[in-house]
Amino acid sequence: MSGTDYAADTWAFTIDNPDDDVFAAGVAIVITIPIKNPPLVQEIEDDWEFYIKTETATDGTDYPTDLNDVEESIQPPTTGLTTTTIKSTTGISGSITGSLDGIGVSGATYQFSFKTTNPIPVEGIMVLTVPSGVTVVDNDVSDYTVTCSSGCTNAASASISYSAAYRQVTISDAFSSYTASSTTVTISVTGWTNPDDSESYDFTIDTFAYISDTKYGIETFTDMSIAASEGICYVQDIYVTDGDTRVYASPESYTIQAWCNHAIETTYGLKVVFPDDYIVKD
Amino acid sequence: MTDLSATDAGVVDLDILITMGFNLLGTPFVKTVDTSDFICTTYFEGNVVDTVSISDGTTITVNKPTASTEMSVSLFEGTTGATGTDMTITYTTQQAFNLLSWIYIMVPKANALYDTGNNADSAQSFITDATKNDMTFSIDGTTFDIDTS
Numbered sequence: 001m002s003g004t005d006y007a008a009d010t011w012a013f014t015i016d017n018p019d020d021d022v023f024a025a026g027v028a029i030v031i032t033i034p035i036k037n038p039p040l041v042q043e044i045e046d047d048w049e050f051y052i053k054t055e056t057a058t059d060g061t062d063y064p065t066d067l068n069d070v071e072e073s074i075q076p077p078t079t080g081l082t083t084t085t086i087k088s089t090t091g092i093s094g095s096i097t098g099s100l101d102g103i104g105v106s107g108a109t110y111q112f113s114f115k116t117t118n119p120i121p122v123e124g125i126m127v128l129t130v131p132s133g134v135t136v137v138d139n140d141v142s143d144y145t146v147t148c149s150s151g152c153t154n155a156a157s158a159s160i161s162y163s164a165a166y167r168q169v170t171i172s173d174a175f176s177s178y179t180a181s182s183t184t185v186t187i188s189v190t191g192w193t194n195p196d197d198s199e200s201y202d203f204t205i206d207t208f209a210y211i212s213d214t215k216y217g218i219e220t221f222t223d224m225s226i227a228a229s230e231g232i233c234y235v236q237d238i239y240v241t242d243g244d245t246r247v248y249a250s251p252e253s254y255t256i257q258a259w260c261n262h263a264i265e266t267t268y269g270l271k272v273v274f275p276d277d278y279i280v281k282d
Numbered sequence: 283m284t285d286l287s288a289t290d291a292g293v294v295d296l297d298i299l300i301t302m303g304f305n306l307l308g309t310p311f312v313k314t315v316d317t318s319d320f321i322c323t324t325y326f327e328g329n330v331v332d333t334v335s336i337s338d339g340t341t342i343t344v345n346k347p348t349a350s351t352e353m354s355v356s357l358f359e360g361t362t363g364a365t366g367t368d369m370t371i372t373y374t375t376q377q378a379f380n381l382l383s384w385i386y387i388m389v390p391k392a393n394a395l396y397d398t399g400n401n402a403d404s405a406q407s408f409i410t411d412a413t414k415n416d417m418t419f420s421i422d423g424t425t426f427d428i429d430t431s
Contacts, residue, residue, distance in 0.1 A: 009409070070377050
């Protein structure tokens with residue numbers, strides 16, 4: 001995908017010179033202009049020029065209609081004409097939605113939301129970096145799905161790729177038109193495996209303009225965290241299986257009925273703690 | 283100087299080639315001057331003897347100098363999309379700068395810069411109409427107000 005070439009912007013002005021000063025050649029003109037930085041880290045090349053014209057008919061204060069060339073600059077060196085730092089913004093939220101939020105549970109849906117400060121062009125892509133605690137199933141994009149439920153103007157046609165080395169999901173072609181600043185973008189991923197503990201894991205999303213096989217950074221969204229839940233199980237009933245409830249009886253088994261608010265994985269264990277009045281034999 | 287006193291006045295018919303040096307300031311802009319605009323007048327003891335206009339159709343063209351001086355643009359600093367930073371453009375004049383001088387600056391609206399509004403097809407100019415009005419200008423260390431009217 002290549003970027004769009006836009007026309008240069010030329011603007012003119014003169015100065016308020018009440019004393020009709022005349023400055024000889026060879027003096028320095030210095031113009032300082034407050035600007036808004038470019039929205040992405042990209043060198044600004046070409047189309048810089050400085051030139052001076054002289055009025056031949058008017059009085060020097062009204063916008064002249066009859067100007068004649070006097071001199072022009074040569075192109076300045078453009079190397080390094082770039083914004084140096086990608087803007088960093090705290091994301092709105094990260095969460096595990098639905099009931100598959102337990103520790104180590106597979107197939108959960110993670111949802112991330114952020115609001116743009118810098119706009120995203122049609123050439124924009126999003127790169128989601130996955131923390132090491134989350135298992136990306138088989139590193140294969142066919143094993144999970146990524147959807148954009150808001151903020152993407154071309155969500156249905158978006159495509160994804162995954163870099164196992166960098167643990168990064170790249171979402172391309174999600175924008176069919178310019179996306180303004182202050183747009184809330186929401187992305188969901190379904191199919192990964194939750195962390196093996198209840199610690200909080202931070203995800204980041206970077207937006208880039210992807211032009212001619214080069215990524216130009218726009219904005220980084222941080223602190224979108226998810227945490228797997230320890231969950232809760234309730235003992236609903238417990239009884240001696242064969243009904244022998246005599247003192248010092250030694251029944252062979254107890255039956256326990258429990259309800260858990262999360263899925264039970266095959267890797268889970270079960271621990272039963274009896275009250276102190278019971279003598280648990282080896 | 284040639285002494286003409288011994289010649290017979292009235293029959294003198296000389297081709298005179300006069301080469302003189304003038305300390306002139308050229309026209310302040312590109313202009314083509316017809317040589318007929320130059321007038322040569324001869325005097326004798328304060329009285330005009332003859333006035334001659336050169337009208338052979340030749341012209342003198344005053345050109346702008348070959349571009350030789352770079353404009354300089356300061357580095358952008360800070361973060362993408364940030365406001366409150368300054369861009370500084372410097373240039374050393376090659377010609378006199380006076381009351382009639384106008385400055386033109388061409389800046390790129392190029393590549394993937396884009397508008398911060400809702401116009402998807404517009405490139406972003408990081409120098410907006412608003413920021414133009416806030417710029418400062420100095421020449422040879424003297425600061426002047428900008429007049430964009």
